[in-house]
Amino acid sequence: MKKIVLLLVVCLLSLGLVACNGGQGGNEGGSTEGGGSTDGGGSTDGGAVCAHTFGEWTTAEEATCNKEGKQVRVCTKCSEEEEKAIPESDRHTPGEEQNGLVRCAVCDAVLEDNRPHTVTFKVNGTVIETLSLQEGEAITAPTPGGSQWYVWSSTVPTVMPSRDLVFTAVAIGGSAGGKTTWEYNFNGKLKIGGTGDMVTFTTTSQPWHAYKQEITSLEIANGITKIGKYAFFDLVKLEKVVIPDSVTWISDYAFAACDWIRDITLGAGLIYMGEDVFVSSYNLERLTVRGTLNWTAVDGRFSTPITFSKSDPYQNASILLENCEAKFVTEQADGLW
């Protein structure tokens, strides 16, 4: 009240008036009652009323992220207050981090997600490793051990992004000697890739031995020069194989005991075939020979190299295949057989 009185005095002193018109229509028509707010005695003459003189806007209530704020200003003459809203702020108020999450203390919005994310690695339907990593941490994908590798469904990033990841191995592989490689796709298919000679194996040392019961298809890259001893021994579900032209040497027992192999095509580059390459592959029905037939093979029983030639290919081939008790059908590019 003191203030109002003071302001009125100031108003009167400066303008000789008491009331402000405030733009509120309080003074129209010379009516001075003006809502009875002022002692407007004689003050309304000629409509010469003073306007409000507002001070600076001041913030009465800060806006928050979920509530409007308020600014006010006060007339220096009549103390009338005017207010206006401050729009909601887009500035949140971070609270304490809890379980890796920083939420706004006012509106509960998640401001930061510092939870680790998981990377899951699956092989053949089984989760073999789960990593829990913060964004930016290095990812190390598991390996089968030794110098073997997994081929993952998609490229494994080197650092962790801000989301969970799942990788499924689509193949397992490794070296098959020298510059040769192998890959098995967990679904029946074995691929021999690279170039050069495969190593010599024992009956059980092939790296794909664990899958011998399920391998149904074999692909050998054109570039392989030597098929290792026992390489595909005992692949009991393999039915067909095509030896590429790059292969010059098929080592002993390479396709022995392949119970269900029916169809073999030999490449044009073949020079030598080792001992009993097809022994005990009882169901071999069709041997397709391409190229010059200028190669030798060793018969297991006599360990005698047999030179294949065009002179009597049927007999020679029969010797080669005698342990297979196979029907022998061949086709040759030059139409000899």
Ligand SMILES: [Zn+2]
């Ligand atoms: Zn005023």
Ligand SMILES: [Zn+2]
């Ligand atoms: Zn908020």
